Amino acid sequence: MQLTRYFSLIFGILICAAQGTQAVEGKLTIVTSFPKDLTEVYKQAFESSHPGVSLEVLNKKTTAGIKYLQETAGNNSTDLFWASAPDAFEVLKGDGLLVQYRPQAPGIPDRVGAFPINDPDGFYSGFAASGYGIMWNERYLKAKDLPVAREWEDLKNPVYHGHVGMSAPSRSGTTHLTVETVLQGMGWDAGWAEWKEIAGNFKTVTERSFGVPDGVNSGQFGIGIVIDFFGLSSKASGFPVDYVYPTVTTLVPANIGIVKNAPNQAAAEAFIEFLVSETGQKLLLDPKIQRLPVNPATYKDAPAGFPNPFQDQSIGAAVKFDLGLSKNRYNIVNSLFDAMITYRLDDLQAATAAIQQATAKLAGKDNPEAAELIARARALVAKVPVDEATANRSEYNAIFKKKRKTADTKLEGRQAEIEQAWDGEIKANYEQAKELAEQADSLL
Amino acid sequence: MSYQRGPLAVGLLIALFLAVFLVIPVAKVVVVAFQDPHTGQATLINFADFFRNSLFRESFVNSFYVSAMSVMAATVISIPLAYFTTRFNFGGAILIQTLGVIPLIMPPFVGAVAMQLLFGDNGSLNLLLDAYFGISIPFMSGLNGVILVESIHYFPFILINLSAALNNIDRAMEESAQNLGASGMRLFRRIVFPLAMPGFVAGAALVFIKVFDDLGTPLLLNVNTMLAPQAYLRISSIGISDPMGYVISVILVGFSLLSLWVSLLALRGKDYATVQKGAGGLMRRDLRTWEKAGCYGVVILILLLVLSPHLGLLLLSFGTVWSFAVLPDAFTVEHYFTVFQSASQYITNTLLYAGLAALLDVLLATSIAYVVWRTQLVGRKWLDYTATAALAVPGVVLGIGYLRTFHGLEVPFLGQSLASWWVIIVVAMTIRRLPYALRACVAAIQQVDVMLEEAAENLGATKGRTVYRIVVPLMLGGILAGFVTSFATASVELSATIMLVARESDAPLAYGIYEFMQSAAGRGPGAALGVVAVVFVGLGTYLSHLIIERGKLRRESTSIVAEETAS
Secondary structure: OHHHHHHHHHHHHHHHHHHHHOOOOEEEEEEEOOOHHHHHHHHHHHHHHOOOEEEEEEEOOHHHHHHHHHHHHHHOOOOEEEEOOHHHHHHHHHOOOEEOOOOOOOOOOOEEOOEEOOOOOOOOEEEEEEEEEEEEEHHHHHHOOOOOOOOHHHHHOHHHOOOEEEEOOOOOHHHHHHHHHHHHHHOHHHHHHHHHHHHOOEEEEEOOOOHHHHHHHHOOOOEEEEEHHHHHHHHHOOOOEEEEOOOOOOEEEEEEEEEOOOOOHHHHHHHHHHHHOHHHHHHHHOOOOOOEEOOHHHHHHOOOOOOOOOOOOOOOOOOOOOHHHHHHOHHHHHHHHHHHHHOOHHHHHHHHHHHHHHHHHHOOOOOHHHHHHHHHHHHHHHOOOOOHHHHHOHHHHHOOOOOOOOOOOOOOOOHHHHHHHHHHHHHHHHHHHHHHHHHHHHHO | OHHHHHHHHHHHHHHHHHHHHHHHHHHHHHHHHHEOOOOOOEOOHHHHHHHHOHHHHHHHHHHHHHHHHHHHHHHHHHHHHHHHHHHEOOOOHHHHHHHOOHHHOOOOOHHHHHHHHHHOOOOHHHHHHHHHHOOOOOOOOHHHHHHHHHHHHHHHHHHHHHHHHHHHOOHHHHHHHHHOOOOHHHHHHHHHHHHOHHHHHHHHHHHHHHHHHOOHHHHHOOOOOOHHHHHHHHHOOOOOOOOHHHHHHHHHHHHHHHHHHHHHHHHOOOOOOEOOOOOOOOOOEOOOHHHHHHHHHHHHHHHHHHHHHHHHHHHHHHEOOOOOOOOOOOEOOHHHHHHHHHHHHHHHHHHHHHHHHHHHHHHHHHHHHHHHHHOOOOOOHHHHHHHHHHHHOOHHHHHHHHHHHHOOOEOOOOOOEHHHOOHHHHHHHHHHHHHHHHHHHHHHHHOEOHHHHHHHHHOOOOHHHHHHHHHHHHHHHHHHHHHHHHHHHHOOOOOOHHHHOOOHHHOOHHHHHHHHOOOHHHHHHHHHHHHHHHHHHHHHHHHHHHHHHHHHHHHHHHHHHHHHHHO
């Protein structure tokens, strides 16, 4: 063990030396979705270790960044794309906007949790890992006398009604992974039922993923479903909040990839190497950044209590994540979540409140008729307008794909048409569920 | 016909500008709305889908309801402020007018956080109410929350345009009414307000269309069932670009034009022009002591309400940690030091961009107003409609359109793409804020009697000289109102800018705030930057009011001299 580390150190020095001889200089343009707190740290460190290079960091939302690269591809001026969500990189890769590069730095394992760290095809590489979990505001929970929730199913508890916030999977790639993880872990129907029961307690579905930690930090709502570094860095910034990983979670790498026709390919490669180098990995532990390094060796410098997925096998390992399945039904899951939860949150909340109230009244009583009504109401809320087999079928998914198919591929309908049918069904189900629950309530 | 040649050239130039920087880029993006999602053939099926969808119908109704209610609420807020400060001898009128513009400058993200911290379900006000009375009021939830925030945010459109119009009314009208025995509410209701109608309608139309198309507020309150957020959420989702987002954009543009047309109908067949203009507006009346006290009470109450978001912003910028509490835990000036280095760059950029954009806006707006109201050119109204349609084009769409249209275009001598040159940000701001300046200038020209121009021409002035010496000076109040609204709102523009910033050194303030607001530690510095933006734009507004007031005083004194020599 000691020997390999020693060896890798020498190897690393050799690589650095080799790169040192290569004249890396000029301007390096990076489009990123990462906050200034992260980019500024790396900009300074990289520029001082590579004196000839100056970094131009362009901060854009992930979606705006993708659009920017797509629209400017004809006359590209960007060297690197640097962002969290692997699916954003998949979109760029699919459009042929990235080039292959495999980092040389030693000591990076193949996987973190159940997820491969680097793109198997080599178009983008992971430099940090993140997982989804639950974040809460301690003052809020204390004032409202609420217990801490540590698992997804805790969030179904009626005491949390109106206290939970989350972002939508169509808005944030990492949120998508959380939703998909639960769907894969529990199965299609049970997974959606779980999400809808949790969502019945939502106060809000935020438009951007940072809206969730922001809401918890200011006390707008008490509990948020967030990615780890939002929780950890909020805590490190002094907010009265804390964060926990539930058992069912997926660790996903945050990535970087070289843009096709990069004006400064050499500097771009040097920057990737710097990110995964020992120095670069250590910077992730900065209190304002707080992301999980992908190099297991870096954890020896981490503060006490910092989660280590390479040692603590319980983080992110419970679900064997099927990337192919996720990719295939990606847009359906997004559209379904929006149709059932984001856009119909008021109706869902009302139905859930009625069910929760009736259930509370039923407790300790023997009233089979009311129990039956409540069960029917629950089933109506849980109902998904699409079954798993249909959702997984690629012809059905093609309707939701962004690229238009050629004229001769026959499709079953337009997205708008299908969404309209869903919306009608969902709304009617929620309304009927509310009525049934109220009926049960009146019997008790 | 020869005298039409000048206006014709100007009209064509403006049409070209609008075509290149608005119509073509937007058309390149929204063309998807008219294509069959499978085959790419031209079709209207997507619009049929829109009206078949219950969610979209519901969103449409909600947007309409919120816009109409916001206009009413904004009117209630603006009328006292405008009337008291223009009609009576009222100390601090300029200050009140300036403070009345501040709500327009709501920095992105931080403004939202500040509002939630004050008025949210667990904001300061509700925490206090809960502690003392055991109640809480949902100020910020649902459609009513949107109406509250929108009217606080956009009432300055009515205030500014109404004030400009009130200042333009011939004082002889009011004096005649007073001589005939009218006073108080009756004078206001029957004479003053009807005569100020062009300004009010200009402001109200702006508020209506702006609220109808507004994205920021519904998103901040997480209200999704309105049209603009539906369009935005669909256009900016990862991976999906389904045509419905663009269909909604087209519908937003269409409906905005429709409401503009209706607002023009409301003014048709009436003449608002008054001849007596050069003499500097009306006489201000004195108030009795108790009346004055009452007026100040109302004004202070309104200002407290509309400036509370900025108070929250100030607290946020000086606070350390502010979480589920009435006030921040402690206070510090550290955030201002954090932004100090980067701020100067952002401020110079913002002042340069917003200043240039506002200048271009009033130039274009004055020309369009003149061409539309003073010439007989065929299709002149379409200049007005096209420019106003910009109000309904989402910033993302304009940004993408610019990248798509201008990225391959190299600027001569500069060797870089037009889409990554900072000037394109100015152009985007100009296009997006042109409708504000345009409404103000149109209202102003409606109040100028064409007889004054005819008189000048009879005395031998050329067309150009008449415009320069007669029309523009008489429209000055409206032009200034246009400049102020364009400048103030351009300085916090983000949605198109974020697509177009190609270099950090070119970035404006709003982008800087956005950068900070991506992380928990950036909230304080982001708020500090927001305060800096508000202060600078506020100062700019105050200065322009001072300049205009001074100009008015000078004109008044010369006209008195003229009257005296005449007698």
